[in-house]
Amino acid sequence: MKLKVNEDLQKERLKCTFNTEExxxxxxxxxxxxxxxxxxxxxxxxxxxxxxxIPMEYxxxxxxxxxxxxxxxxxxxxxxxxxxxxxSGSNSMEVYKSLLGGSVGSAIIKDGSPFAVxxxxxxxxxxxxxxxxxxxxxxxxxxxxxxxxxxxxTELGHGTFIRGLETICTYDPATEEFVLNSPTLTSYxxxxxxxxxxxxxxxxxxxLYTQGKCHGIHPFIVQLRDEETWNPMPGIKIGEIxxxxxxxxxxxxxxxxxxxxIPRMNMLMKNAQVLKDxxxxxxxNDKLTYGTMIFVRVVIVRDLVSSYISKAAxxxxxxxCVRRQSELKPGAGEPQILDYQTQQYKIFPAIAISLAYKFAxxxxxxxxxxxxxxxxxxxxERLPELHAMACCLKAVSTADxxxxxxxxxxxxxxxxxxxxSNFPNMYAMASAAxxxxxxxxxxxxxxxxxxxxACQDAKSGLKLTETVLYLSNFKSLRRRNWITDLDxxxxxxxxxxxxxxxxxxxxxxxxxxxxxxxxDAWNETTIKLSRATEAHCRAFVIQSFITTIKTIHLSSELMxxxxxxxxxxxxxxxxxxxGDFLQYSNLKPSDVPSIQSLLEECxxxxxxxxxxxxxxxxxxxxxxxxxxxxxxxxxxERLIEDANKSPLNQEPVNESFHKYLKPYLKSNL
Ligand SMILES: Cc1cc2nc3c(=O)[nH]c(=O)nc-3n(C[C@H](O)[C@H](O)[C@H](O)COP(=O)(O)OP(=O)(O)OC[C@H]3O[C@@H](n4cnc5c(N)ncnc54)[C@H](O)[C@@H]3O)c2cc1C
Numbered sequence: 001m002k003l004k005v006n007e008d009l010q011k012e013r014l015k016c017t018f019n020t021e022e023x024x025x026x027x028x029x030x031x032x033x034x035x036x037x038x039x040x041x042x043x044x045x046x047x048x049x050x051x052x053x054i055p056m057e058y059x060x061x062x063x064x065x066x067x068x069x070x071x072x073x074x075x076x077x078x079x080x081x082x083x084x085x086x087x088s089g090s091n092s093m094e095v096y097k098s099l100l101g102g103s104v105g106s107a108i109i110k111d112g113s114p115f116a117v118x119x120x121x122x123x124x125x126x127x128x129x130x131x132x133x134x135x136x137x138x139x140x141x142x143x144x145x146x147x148x149x150x151x152x153x154t155e156l157g158h159g160t161f162i163r164g165l166e167t168i169c170t171y172d173p174a175t176e177e178f179v180l181n182s183p184t185l186t187s188y189x190x191x192x193x194x195x196x197x198x199x200x201x202x203x204x205x206x207x208l209y210t211q212g213k214c215h216g217i218h219p220f221i222v223q224l225r226d227e228e229t230w231n232p233m234p235g236i237k238i239g240e241i242x243x244x245x246x247x248x249x250x251x252x253x254x255x256x257x258x259x260x261x262i263p264r265m266n267m268l269m270k271n272a273q274v275l276k277d278x279x280x281x282x283x284x285n286d287k288l289t290y291g292t293m294i295f296v297r298v299v300i301v302r303d304l305v306s307s308y309i310s311k312a313a314x315x316x317x318x319x320x321c322v323r324r325q326s327e328l329k330p331g332a333g334e335p336q337i338l339d340y341q342t343q344q345y346k347i348f349p350a351i352a353i354s355l356a357y358k359f360a361x362x363x364x365x366x367x368x369x370x371x372x373x374x375x376x377x378x379x380x381e382r383l384p385e386l387h388a389m390a391c392c393l394k395a396v397s398t399a400d401x402x403x404x405x406x407x408x409x410x411x412x413x414x415x416x417x418x419x420x421s422n423f424p425n426m427y428a429m430a431s432a433a434x435x436x437x438x439x440x441x442x443x444x445x446x447x448x449x450x451x452x453x454a455c456q457d458a459k460s461g462l463k464l465t466e467t468v469l470y471l472s473n474f475k476s477l478r479r480r481n482w483i484t485d486l487d488x489x490x491x492x493x494x495x496x497x498x499x500x501x502x503x504x505x506x507x508x509x510x511x512x513x514x515x516x517x518x519x520d521a522w523n524e525t526t527i528k529l530s531r532a533t534e535a536h537c538r539a540f541v542i543q544s545f546i547t548t549i550k551t552i553h554l555s556s557e558l559m560x561x562x563x564x565x566x567x568x569x570x571x572x573x574x575x576x577x578x579g580d581f582l583q584y585s586n587l588k589p590s591d592v593p594s595i596q597s598l599l600e601e602c603x604x605x606x607x608x609x610x611x612x613x614x615x616x617x618x619x620x621x622x623x624x625x626x627x628x629x630x631x632x633x634x635x636x637e638r639l640i641e642d643a644n645k646s647p648l649n650q651e652p653v654n655e656s657f658h659k660y661l662k663p664y665l666k667s668n669l
Contacts, residue, residue, distance in 0.1 A: 006633025008336060009611060012321050016612025018557040023616035026554060027358065034618070040095065043082055044104045045622045049074050056110055057419045058647050061243060064111065068249035069198060071108050072115045075099060076145055101299070102307025102429075107622040110425050114251035115148065117193035120296055122149030125203045128291040129219055129268040137265075138221065142201075147227070149201040150192040152255055157186025160442045162205065165217055167257065169206035169267075173278040176264045178220060180206060182237075182256035191436075195253025196240030200225040202255070203268070210278045219268040222260065235260040246428020287380060290387055291372065296437050297394040298368045302361035305397040308430045309404045310354035314614040315421065315629030316347045316408035321611055322633045323413075337411075338610065344603040346411040349572045350404040351606070351613050352565040357397045359548040360541045364393060385465040388450035392537040394433075395440040395447075401430040412628055415635075420642040422626035441530055448504070448529035451536060455505040467540055474498030478586045484594040486563075489570045490546050492585035493539035496577070499584035500532035535580065538573055545569060561613065564605050571599035 021034075028034040044050065050071055056064055079095055099105040100116055126138045141147050158164040166187030169178045182188055189195070195202065201223055208218040224236055232238050237256040244252070267274055271283035283289070320338035328335045337343050364386075371386045409416040409423035416423050434440045451468065458464055458471040475498070477491040504525055511521035522529075545566045549559065574581050574595050581587045587595070606613070621630050627638035648654060 003632050003634040003637060005631075006322050006635075008321050009318060009633035012608075012611035013615065015608045016615075017609055018555065018561055018612065020612050020616040022555060022558055023561075023613070024618045026552070026558075027616070027618075037094070037098070038618075040082065040098055041104055041620055041623070043085075044075065044078060044099075045107060045620065047074065047078065050108045054647070055420070055642070055645055056249070057425075058645070061248060064249045065114070065197070065240075065251055068109050068111065068114055068251075072113045075105070075108060075113075076115060097299075097303050101303030102311065103303075103619075103623055106307075106429075107620070107625060109249060110422070110625060111249040112193075112247040112429065114194040114196075114198040114249060116250060117150045118142070118145075118148050118199065120299065121151035121193075121292070122199075122201070122203055124292045124295055125151055125219060126221070126268065128295070129270050129289060131268075131270050134221075134265065134268060134270075147201045148194065148199045149203065149221075150194045150199040150253075152189040152192040152195060152202040153205040154189065154191040155186060156188045156190045156254075157184070159191075160439055162217055165205060165207060167204065167206040169204075169208050169218070169220055171208070171210035171264070171274050171278050172261075173276065175261070176276055177261045178264065178267060178274075180204065180220070180222065180235075180257035180260040180262065182258070187256070188237075189253075189255035190241060191252050192255070193250045193252055195224075195238065195255055196251040197230075197253070198251045199253075200227060200230065204255075208267070208272075208274070208280075210274050210280050213280070215272070215280050215282075218272060220262060221266040221268065222257075222262055224255070233260065244428075245431070246425060247432055285380060287383055290383060291375065293438070294368060294387055294390045297390040297443075298361070298364050300433055300437060301357060301390075301393045301397050302365055304433060305401045305430075306354045306358040306361065308401050308426050309350050309357065310614070310617045311619060311624055311626075311629075312405045312408035312423070312426060313347060313350035313354060314617055314619055314624060315423070315626045316411040316416075317351070317610050317614045318630070318633060319412050319415070319628040319635060320347060322635050325413075338607070341600070341603060343411055344607060344610075345599075346407050348568060348603055348606050348610065350408055351610070352568045352572070353400060353404060354617075355562070355565055356541050356545045356569050357393075357400075360393060360397075360544045363544050364389060382465065384450055385467055388447045389467055389540065391438065391443040392447040392533050393540075394438065395443040396534055396537040396541075398430065398433040399440055402427060402434055405430050415628055415639065418627070418639070418642075420627040420639065422624065422629070425625075444530040444533040445526060447533045447536070448526075451501050451533060452505055452508065452529075455501050459505075468536075470494040470539070471498055471501065478584075480586055482587050482591040482594075484591070484598055486546050486566065486570070488586075489567075489574070490539075490542055492574070492581055492587055493535070493542045493570075495585040496580045497532065497535040497539040500528070500535045500580070504528045504532050535577075542570060542573070561606070561609050564602050565613075567598060568602040568606065571595050571602060575599060 025031045025034050028037055056067060059067060082095060083092065096119055100119055105113060123139060123142050126142065127135060130138065142149060153162065155165055155167065157166065166184055167189065168181045168183060171178055192202065201221060203219050204222045205217050205219055208215045223233055224238060225232055235258040239254055241252050241254055264274060264276065271289060273281040275281065317338065320343055321336050323337045324334035325337050326334060328339065367382065367386050371382045374382060405423060405427045409427065412421060415421055419425070454464060454468040454471055464472055474494050477495050482488060507525050507528060508521045511524055512518055549562050549566055578592065582589060627642050628635055630638055643649065
């Protein structure tokens with residue numbers, strides 16, 4: 001049944017001062033890309049076989065998994081149909097991005113697909129670390145889903161410290177095979193997505209032994225299950241790890257080996273090699289294996305973070321226009337809750353931040369592509385900078401996404417706590433990304449190492465790369481008088497980051513000079529280091545937002561709105577870290593009220609365009625998956641409709657009444 005659009009939402013849409021389609025096209029790339037994205041979404045989302053009869057959260061753990069596999073099979077079969085339809089207009093990258101990121105895929109399997117790691121890690125690892133011959137053997141079969149793989153690195157005992165992994169892979173020249181073993185309980189692989197029951201192959205990361213010597217960790221392709229019976233291969237112990245905060249259909253698994261033999265050619269040998277006689281040939285550069293890791297982090301920032309933040313903002317904005325509560329002025333009736341300033345403060349930063357990360361991710365994606373083609377030609381110069389930026393952007397953006405989803409949930413009061421709001425699931429998805437693909441603190445500290453080296457280079461007058469160029473001139477910016485405009489604010493972010501990085505550099509050197517070992521000095525400085533890295537990352541995101549709005553050409557109405565959003569991120573982040581700005585930038589205490597006013601003015605100016613902005617994100621109701629965020633605003637109807645889907649509501653009296661409640665009540669007579 002088609003419902004009338006809620007009047008309040010309708011009025012909000014009429015107030016919008018810019019053309020929402022123009023922003024949609026800009027965010028997609030251009031009008032043609034919007035068109036092909038919409039076609040792609042309709043193609044997948046109109047399939048009745050992919051719709052839920054009962055919401056997934058009412059299913060048991062086992063049923064949820066089985067549904068996820070059923071849907072994944074249909075979904076990935078449809079990819080071929082789509083590509084052959086001639087109607088597609090979008091490249092396969094766009095299709096996989098939509099199915100595996102926060103878009104179409106998240107509408108169909110909210111809890112995550114058990115096939116995700118196959119596409120995001122298994123195939124890219126073979127492409128990045130396999131020889132051409134190995135790619136020929138495996139990539140085609142993997143892409144056409146004749147085999148399904150996962151990426152098995154983490155163990156019960158070690159996640160971050162991969163050099164400490166205990167799985168052993170020993171070369172046997174007599175048979176030209178490797179033999180895999182899990183010598184301890186802590187060496188069990190633990191976590192890989194799809195490993196439980198979905199995959200029959202894995203890239204396994206293990207310590208390589210040949211000719212009696214350990215050569216550290218290397219990747220091996222291992223068959224886990226028989227292709228016909230799906231029984232575990234001899235010597236393979238395998239299972240699922242159990243229930244989690246979220247992502248309960250991704251089938252994360254455990255795995256152990258007891259003398260499992262694989263052919264020599266199953267070691268991915270693009271970089272290091274083991275020859276037939278067992279001779280080990282070292283990789284020319286061990287940094288060559290960074291590619292896949294960086295790729296996944298870039299994808300997280302580009303396709304996941306901004307999607308979850310924007311979905312949270314859409315839901316909270318629309319709901320806050322429909323929801324009326326309390327009284328602002330006596331007798332004037334209940335206002336829309338979006339008219340409360342505190343409500344705007346909870347939601348509008350999420351709208352702005354989702355764009356900020358989108359622009360930063362677009363830089364990261366371009367650099368990733370440049371660096372990858374430079375790597376093919378043996379040029380590694382920009383790899384450390386890319387690695388450093390991918391680490392800190394992944395860490396700061398996923399942490400911000402989890403906070404933004406929570407804040408938008410709180411903005412929806414009690415209803416935000418319902419599963420049908422989609423906030424619980426979105427929080428679980430965003431928060432998982434804080435841990436997987438590099439635990440966030442650890443990633444911040446990896447970037448910190450790069451920043452300490454860059455700081456040393458700046459002091460030695462050496463050439464600096466683009467993202468750390470400011471380390472050589474940030475102090476001169478401090479001499480200027482404060483003006484509350486984007487240039488001055490952008491410079492203040494650089495001053496804060498530069499000063500915090502320099503402080504860490506001096507602190508470490510001071511500790512070392514006082515006789516402390518370098519390692520202890522590092523550990524004693526890690527709180528400061530992680531915060532300095534966060535400041536570096538935020539300065540970068542602000543710079544990329546400012547640069548984007550300075551270089552794009554859109555209508556003046558839209559430019560005005562984007563500029564407000566940019567200012568809002570600046571004011572919001574400055575007020576969150578005001579101590580830093582007072583301590584390290586040219587902002588004086590007397591200038592602080594101007595930042596608070598900027599924030600308040602931005603909220604006021606964004607208010608009439610809030611619904612227009614979130615509409616421009618152009619997320620279909622199925623992808624939002626939220627009773628509170630529906631385009632037509634019929635929130636209360638959706639809440640009742642969803643409550644009636646509860647299995648408990650399928651019968652007027654539950655059997656527990658007859659079994660327990662009635663006997664108990666009667667016993668009290
Ligand atoms: C949803 C999900 C999916 C996953 N999917 C996969 C997968 O497909 N394949 C796979 O192999 N793995 C996967 N993982 C595992 C994931 O990669 C690890 O959980 C992650 O790398 C962190 O490792 P850990 O759990 O051992 O935490 P630990 O490394 O034990 O970290 C625990 C704490 O110690 C701190 N810490 C550790 N080292 C340092 C240090 N050097 N300096 C300062 N602090 C430190 C951390 O900051 C953290 O606070 C997944 C995890 C999750 C949650």
